[in-house]
Amino acid sequence: QVQLVESGGGLVQSGGSLRLACVASRRAFSRFAMGWFRQAPGQEREFVAAISRIAIITYYTESVKGRFTISRDNAKNTVYQQMNSLKAEDTAVYHCAAECSKGVASRDDDDYDYWGQGTQVTVSS
Numbered sequence: 001q002v003q004l005v006e007s008g009g010g011l012v013q014s015g016g017s018l019r020l021a022c023v024a025s026r027r028a029f030s031r032f033a034m035g036w037f038r039q040a041p042g043q044e045r046e047f048v049a050a051i052s053r054i055a056i057i058t059y060y061t062e063s064v065k066g067r068f069t070i071s072r073d074n075a076k077n078t079v080y081q082q083m084n085s086l087k088a089e090d091t092a093v094y095h096c097a098a099e100c101s102k103g104v105a106s107r108d109d110d111d112y113d114y115w116g117q118g119t120q121v122t123v124s125s
Contacts, residue, residue, distance in 0.1 A: 007020070035048075039093050047059075068081055094121055095117075
């Protein structure tokens with residue numbers, strides 16, 4: 001079992017920044033690929049960003065490229081998402097997820113084995 005706990009969400013004005021963090025409970029964290037997904041009210045969950053187990057490969061959805069940065073600190077069992085130039089359409093609950101089988105970053109939520117409870121990000125326009 002892997003427990004994931006997100007933090008860092010909040011209310012911010014359009015154009016502002018937030019940094020999300022997700023801490024994993026297992027020391028094997030360095031073998032996991034990690035992803036961030038988000039779900040806005042009434043909408044499907046969507047992929048935001050992913051990072052491979054040794055941070056060589058990262059993926060982003062088109063709408064956040066150049067604004068969001070995913071990173072990880074394997075010594076702290078933590079993955080981060082720096083979010084700059086936030087827009088109202090970024091408002092959602094953000095979840096981190098762990099892919100524990102191959103350590104390969106993926107845009108597909110079916111590839112992830114464990115999920116955090118989420119942290120709310122609200123961007124006011």
